[in-house]
Amino acid sequence: MRNLLYKEFKLCTTPTVFIFMAFVLMLLIPNYMYLIPAFFLCNAIFQAFQQGDTNNDLSFTMLLPVSKKQAVMAKYLYAAIIQLVMLLLYIPMILLNNAVTPQPNEMLDACPTLLGGVLTVFALFNLIFFPTYYKRDCKPGKGFLIATIVIFVWIFTFEGFFIVSKAFADQVWIFNWIQNNIDCIPANSASMTAQLTAILIGLIIYALLTFISFKKSVSNLDKVNL
Amino acid sequence: MNILEVEGLRKEYPEFTLDNVSFSLEPGYIMGFIGRNGAGKTTTMKAMLNLIGKDGGRVMIDGLDYSKNEIECKKKIGFIMGEFDYYKQSKLKTIACVVKRMYEDWDEEAYKGYMKHFGLSEEKKVKELSAGMRVKFGLALALSHNAKLLILDEPTSGLDPVSRDDLLDVLRGVIEDGTRSILYSTHIISDLEKCADYITYIHDGRILLSTDVVSFKEKYLLVSGDMDDLARYSDIIIGHKDHAFGFTGLILAENKDRIGSMKTAPADLESIMIYTEQEASLNA
Numbered sequence: 149m150r151n152l153l154y155k156e157f158k159l160c161t162t163p164t165v166f167i168f169m170a171f172v173l174m175l176l177i178p179n180y181m182y183l184i185p186a187f188f189l190c191n192a193i194f195q196a197f198q199q200g201d202t203n204n205d206l207s208f209t210m211l212l213p214v215s216k217k218q219a220v221m222a223k224y225l226y227a228a229i230i231q232l233v234m235l236l237l238y239i240p241m242i243l244l245n246n247a248v249t250p251q252p253n254e255m256l257d258a259c260p261t262l263l264g265g266v267l268t269v270f271a272l273f274n275l276i277f278f279p280t281y282y283k284r285d286c287k288p289g290k291g292f293l294i295a296t297i298v299i300f301v302w303i304f305t306f307e308g309f310f311i312v313s314k315a316f317a318d319q320v321w322i323f324n325w326i327q328n329n330i331d332c333i334p335a336n337s338a339s340m341t342a343q344l345t346a347i348l349i350g351l352i353i354y355a356l357l358t359f360i361s362f363k364k365s366v367s368n369l370d371k372v373n374l
Numbered sequence: 375m376n377i378l379e380v381e382g383l384r385k386e387y388p389e390f391t392l393d394n395v396s397f398s399l400e401p402g403y404i405m406g407f408i409g410r411n412g413a414g415k416t417t418t419m420k421a422m423l424n425l426i427g428k429d430g431g432r433v434m435i436d437g438l439d440y441s442k443n444e445i446e447c448k449k450k451i452g453f454i455m456g457e458f459d460y461y462k463q464s465k466l467k468t469i470a471c472v473v474k475r476m477y478e479d480w481d482e483e484a485y486k487g488y489m490k491h492f493g494l495s496e497e498k499k500v501k502e503l504s505a506g507m508r509v510k511f512g513l514a515l516a517l518s519h520n521a522k523l524l525i526l527d528e529p530t531s532g533l534d535p536v537s538r539d540d541l542l543d544v545l546r547g548v549i550e551d552g553t554r555s556i557l558y559s560t561h562i563i564s565d566l567e568k569c570a571d572y573i574t575y576i577h578d579g580r581i582l583l584s585t586d587v588v589s590f591k592e593k594y595l596l597v598s599g600d601m602d603d604l605a606r607y608s609d610i611i612i613g614h615k616d617h618a619f620g621f622t623g624l625i626l627a628e629n630k631d632r633i634g635s636m637k638t639a640p641a642d643l644e645s646i647m648i649y650t651e652q653e654a655s656l657n658a
Binding site: 151152154155158159202203204205207208210211212213214215216218370371373374 | 420423424425445446448449455459460461462464468469471472473476
């Protein structure tokens with residue numbers, strides 16, 4: 149698997165992966181949807197697949213001494229590593245955001261909860277993009293298009309929820325609790341615990357949906373005539 | 375023990391069926407896999423390697439069942455489909471660096487030797503290579519991991535006659551020690567005349583014949599005669615071509631005693647294939 153991962157990074161990684169990672173700098177924009185950079189990273193993975201498609205990567209891989217399952221696993225690990233790096237990049241950018249733009253965001257604040265949100269974006273991408281890619285013709289366009297639509301609906305819903313919770317924080321107690329514990333820069337151990345729980349929930353969703361996606365992708369590729 | 379055994383391989387498509395394909399290959403030989411476009415050569419090779427799901431049959435590589443030991447079997451195989459058409463923007467050394475990590479038996483010295491022999495520079499990118507050079511690079515990779523079985527699908531189609539001849543010499547050299555074999559599909563039948571020991575002939579998804587080249591050629595005879603002969607012996611003539619002096623056609627050697635005064639000549643592989651296909655298309 150290590151050798152296959154080496155192949156992914158050596159032959160399939162394009163500079164766009166790093167360019168799109170740099171979009172994490174968007175966290176310095178005040179009053180912005182901070183889940184958007186996570187979507188751009190999904191775009192980077194799509195670009196890597198696009199590049200792989202141009203290079204007949206899948207056919208080449210299947211001629212190597214690996215099984216179809218291993219070939220799929222390598223792609224998932226490759227995506228997971230890139231997603232993890234992006235997640236880690238979010239951390240200093242959240243701190244920088246708090247230092248540069250300390251006023252609250254109109255949407256979800258740049259806070260630990262955001263990391264949970266980022267994981268859900270990656271989870272949705274993995275759930276939709278990979279199994280669609282490994283279905284029939286192994287072309288990445290369709291899967292990315294569907295994933296884009298779903299992710300944007302999710303981002304708008306997610307961010308919209310925090311706009312509503314901010315607007316009605318004084319009237320509805322749950323929104324008030326969210327504003328004081330989830331959508332804020334953690335001020336005490338209670339809010340930190342709540343936000344770490346939000347990250348954990350994001351992580352569970354990510355692991356679960358990615359696992360389901362992996363199983364489906366392996367099954368799909370098994371039926372593909374290369 | 376056979377290095378390759380294909381037994382009852384089946385693959386069904388709506389318009390085409392690979393039907394009960396069976397053949398085998400011993401170590402130390404080259405088998406030419408012939409048939410016209412769409413006959414099922416590439417489908418057979420891909421089904422053998424699980425690149426397309428098969429609907430039945432079994433493939434054994436060096437005594438191992440391919441379905442149950444895919445990775446082990448792949449280590450024993452070098453597979454080339456036409457020219458090397460992967461990662462065109464990458465340098466050859468980058469690709470080789472990836473490939474060599476995948477094989478425990480990678481022979482760096484042999485790799486360097488083949489690269490030198492084929493006149494390939496590792497610093498070049500794939501897109502900078504001619505079609506012929508790409509074939510050679512694919513071969514250099516396949517030959518450098520000590521594969522016991524080389525499966526080559528149209529490897530010489532992009533090569534000039536000199537390069538083809540050179541390649542055939544390399545292939546003969548590969549099997550010389552008697553431990554390795556080559557399954558080799560091509561439309562350039564004259565190449566097989568030079569190097570193949572066995573021929574497997576596929577037509578419309580079915581194996582018509584799989585035997586050694588001498589027996590294959592001895593099964594047939596070329597005959598020539600006038601148009602009266604053609605009419606008289608049409609029931610035993612397998613395809614023919616008319617010309618100014620009459621016709622030339624193919625018969626089964628077992629019918630030699632039934633052709634009267636017609637002239638006969640040994641059949642070559644290309645003629646056998648052309649006349650057989652002609653007959654088949656007339657009967658279709």
